[in-house]
Amino acid sequence: MNIFFWTIVAAVVLCHSIHCARVDDEVTRLPGLGVPINFKHYSGFLRAGGTRKLHYWFVESQDSPKDDPFLVWLTGGPGCSSLVALLTELGPFHVTAGNDTLYLNPYSWNKVANVLFLEAPAGVGFSYDPSSPYSYSSDDEQTADDNYLALLDFFQGFPEFLPNDFYVTGESYGGIYVPMLTERVLKRNNSINLKGYAVGNGALDFTLLGNGLIFFGYYHGLWGLALWTRLTQHCCNGSVSQQACDFVANQDPNCLDAVTEAERIISTEGLNVYNLYDPCEDEGSRRIVDPSTSYKYRLWSMVRRSLGLFSEIPSSELGLTPPCVDEASVEDYLNRPEVKAALHVQESPLNWTTCSNVLHYTSQHHTMQPTVQALVDSGRLKTLIYNGDVDMACNFLGDEWFVNTLGYKPTSTYKIWKLGKQVAGFFQTYEGNITFATVKGSGHMVPQDKPAQALKMITNFLTNTPF
Structure with a gap:
């Protein structure tokens, strides 16, 4: 057994009687939010490789944090911030365009899960390296390693969530980030309760x-x-x-x-x-x-x-x-001094931008086929690959072809799924616990374009509910 495992076991035992989250990272007041909330959320920095520090914003489930699944969300780019997803897509707080106020998202994914938004690699958002504060380079492998190390550091501070079902999720260049982080968790850490992963409009090939x-x-x-x-x-x-x-x-x-x-x-x-x-x-x-x-x-x-x-x-x-x-509204909001103070990110030397202008990124992988096949062949994981069907940046045909080229036999026909009485999209299942789904009328950012459909889709996936 590794040291991390025994350290976490001891922490979980201690946490049976107390709430063990990083108290200093709790966000107790969020500027621009004028309504009460029924969940806790935290923001701070996690240790990655070298001296790099990755910023996180963690929102607990609005239902049952102790029992609900745990998702980590990785926005793509490459080199761009997951806070865009938090504040415009699937997070509980959305920025009102043009006036620096927040409103609650009725279709937030933290209705059904605990969600960790991670800004990676260093140089993205508020994530930084004190040894090289204004010049950054990374690639697919280093980003995956840093994401994994930051995840370990998170569970050191929040060990009470280690028993929860764990999923890696993301979109866009997350088609690279998500499988690579999932592979590291699968191979290196038996104490994380890994159950599956989901990729939206992904750069899979x-x-x-x-x-x-x-x-x-x-x-x-x-x-x-x-x-x-x-x-x-x-x-x-x-x-x-x-x-x-x-x-x-x-x-x-x-x-x-x-x-x-x-x-x-x-x-x-x-x-x-x-x-x-x-x-x-x-x-x-x-x-x-x-x-x-x-x-x-x-x-x-x-x-x-x-x-x-x-x-x-x-x-x-x-x-x-x-x-x-x-x-622009998100960028304006996150760069307000009182917002930075509320999120405990004043130590970062970077102004927040949607996508980093100080990062040189090298893309090493042009297909995730071997990685995804290894994940499926482990026999342990659920796979969801979904696409808004009117996106051209990562079109549904390319990702459907990707699923088919993996070589697993279909276990269902290609058929509709619904939200209420309306067709929400189409889906097909495959051997190896794979689901490919489309979301009708959505573009690249499904939780933004079709929020109700996105929430139903991820809920079905997490709860093993048939589409």
Whole structure:
């Protein structure tokens, strides 16, 4: 048995009679929130590798913290803040656009679970390294290691939650973060009660996402038959299918020209790549052209790269095309001095931004197929992969193909699931306790676009309730 295990066992025994959370990290007053709440929440820093410190914001369940599942949430980017998810998607507090006040989210995931929002890697949000406070670098492996070490430190401070069912969740580049952290917990720590993981609109395989995007574009009416004929004639091998068409690695000049034209339509004609049917924000918004804004746009740049259009995306180019979002209200709120004091983050030298402008990130993995297969083959875990079906940054076709290429046999047909009497989306289950689900009419951020459906979906997953 390792030292961590026995340390935690002793702490859990002690915590039977007292509440053992980090008392100094409890948030007792949140500026802008004018209504009472029925749960505790905490904010502070966790130890990662080296001298790095990761900021966390932990919200206890509104129902039964002692018994409800425990989720850790990782927003993608890469290099962007999970506090965006807390304050605009699945967290209990949402920022009112334009006036620095908060309101309660009736569809918060802490209605059914304890949720830990982790800002990673260092250089993201308030997470920092005192030995190098203004210059940061990380990659997939280091980020996964730091997330794991921060998680261990969290349970040192909150050992009473160690017996709870534990899940790793996230979205976007979380398609890399989530499986890699789950793998580390599975292999290195038997004291964490790991039950499964969930990935929303995930970057699980960039080649499949790139190929799926071209099919998605044509069948959503983004270009006509003439361009589609060029694409299929020059990029497909005798038939039009996932297996026969290669829009990503095909070196035929005619294919490259056709793919470039398709990508131009998607990227430069004013379409919202994160929700096809949503409008773009005003191009004149004060944050739209800031390279630190819109973590989703960084992922979109990587998907574009998968189509072979360029080999690198300099940070200076990240904001050149309007990303159709404006999250200035969250940034304004979190940088207020009284908010920083309430969250106990004054020690961080960083101003909070949606996406880090001081981090150099190296993406090492372009597919999560081996990692996810290892997780499934462990026989211990539940897998949920879900997609808003009108997202182009991480389209549902690419992620559905990813699930199918894992090689597990379907255990159900592809069928609808409902919220009340309305169709909420479609789902299919597979051997190995895998569920693939879509959310009808949602874009990249499902808990934001379809909050009621997202809450029902995650509740079904956590409680083993059939869709």
